[in-house]
Amino acid sequence: MNFLQKMGNIFAEYYDWLLQGVGYTMLVALVGTIVGLLLGILIGTYRTIPNPQNKFLRALKKTGDWILTAYVEVFRGTPMMVQAMVIFWGYALVNDGNTMDVIVAGLIIVSINTGAYMAEIVRGGIISIDKGQFEGAYAIGMTHSQTMWQVVIPQSLRNILPSVSNEFVINIKDTSVLNVIGFTELFFQAKTIVTMTADTFATYLAVAIIYFVLTFTITRILRFVERKMDGKKNYTMQGAGNLDADAYAKTQAIGGGNNV
C-alpha cells in the first residue's frame, strides 16, 4: 500500500504539472482530430469529383489525386515520432537553426498525421453511401459540391463517427510521442516528475490512470453525440386536418406516427 501513498503524494505535489500536461495533451489531440477530420473531408470530397471532360482539367485532377495519395501513404507509412523529428528539425535546418514554436509544431504534426488517416476513413464513409443518394440530389439539379455538403457528407459523418472517436482516443495517447521535440504534454511531464521523485512506477501508474480517465470520458461523450445525431425515434403528425393524408394513412400497411 506504500505505492498508493506515493501516488497520492505525486498527485498532491505535482498536480499543476500534471494538469498542464493534460491541458496540452487534450489541446493537441482535439485540434489534431478536428483539423485532421476537415482535411479528410476535403480530400474525400476532392477524390469523388467525377472526372472532368476537359483534357487539361482531367490532367490537373490526376496530378492532385497523385499528390494526395502520396501524402496519405507517406504519413500513414511512417511513425509519428519520426515525422515529428523530421518536420521539427527540418524546419530548423532551412531556417538557420531557429526552431519552430513547439506547441505550433505539435499541432501541425498531429493534424497532418491524423489527416492522412481521416482521408481514408472519410473515403470509406463516402463510398458507403448508396449511389441513389447522389442520383436523387443530381436529379433535382444539385451540383457535385452541393450534393456532397448537403446530402453525402452529413450521412458519411454519422457513419464514420465511431472511427473518428477511435482516432481521437488514439491521438490522446499518441501525442505522448511529441515528448521527443520537447512538447510538454502529459508524458513529458511524467518524465520530468520522475527525475525529481525517482519513483518511476508510481508516477507512470498515476499518469496511466489519468490517460484512461481522459479516453474513457471522451468515448462516453462521443457515444452521446452519436445518439444525438440519430435524432428522435418518433415523429409527430402535423395538420390532422389534411383529409388526403388521413385517407392515405388508413390504407397504409405500416402506420406512422403513433408507434411510441
Place this chain on the structure above:
Amino acid sequence: MCKQILQFCHLGKTFGDHQVLRDINFTVNKGDVTCIIGSSGSGKSTLLRCANLLETPTSGEIIFDGKNILTEKSHSKYRQKVGMVFQSFNLFNNMNVLQNCTVGLTSVLKIKKQEAEKIALRYLESVGMSAYVNARPHQLSGGQKQRVAIARALAMQPEVLLFDEPTSALDPEMVGEVLTVMKDLAKSGLTMLVVTHEMAFARDVANKVVFMDEGVIVEEGTPEEIFQNPKEPRTREFLSRTING
C-alpha cells in the same frame, strides 16, 4: 398545341462492348404522358437515365427546348427542369420529409426557406403526405416514400417529370396509392415520361406508348394501337405474356 418539349435523336449508349441503346428516336410533346414498356434489359431504364443525364449517351442528341443538352457544360440547369422519380425513392436519409422537399428549392433555386416550405407543403399535400413533414424516410412505408419523392420532384416545378419504374419496389398494396397520385398528375397536364411494368396504367393513363426491346424502339403509338392492334410480332409476344401471364 402540339409543342415538342423533349426529343431524342439517334441516341445510342454502350457500356464497353455492350450496346444498350441503338438509334433511339422519339419526341415528347408538352402535356404528353408517355409510357415506355418492355422486358427487363430492353434498355428502357437506361433511356430514362440518359434523359436525366445520369448516364451519358455515347451518340446522338437530346433536344430540350430547342437546345442539345449534351453539349451544355452544366447539367444542373437542365435537371432543374426535368425531374426524376426513382424506383428506389432515393430520399435523403439525413433529412426529414419537409427538408427533402425544400433542399432543392433553397440550395438550387435559391428560394428563401419560408417560401420553400410553403411550396413544399403544397405539393406534399397534393400527394397526401403533409401530415408526415417531421418523419424521416426510414420511418415511412414504401408507398409513402415514393409519394414524398414525387412531391420533392414536383416542388422544383419541372417541365417534364421522368418516372423510372416508380412502383416496382413496392408491395402490391402500395402500388395503388402511387399510381393514383400519378394519375392525378397526368390529369393536371404535367408532361410525364414513365418507364413502367404496370400495363393497366400505360393503357388507361398514357396517350402514347413506346415498346422497347433489345435497345431499340420496336413500336410506338397510342395505347389503343399498341395494346389492341400491335403491328410487330415482338410487341404481340411481349403483351400476350405480360397481360395473360
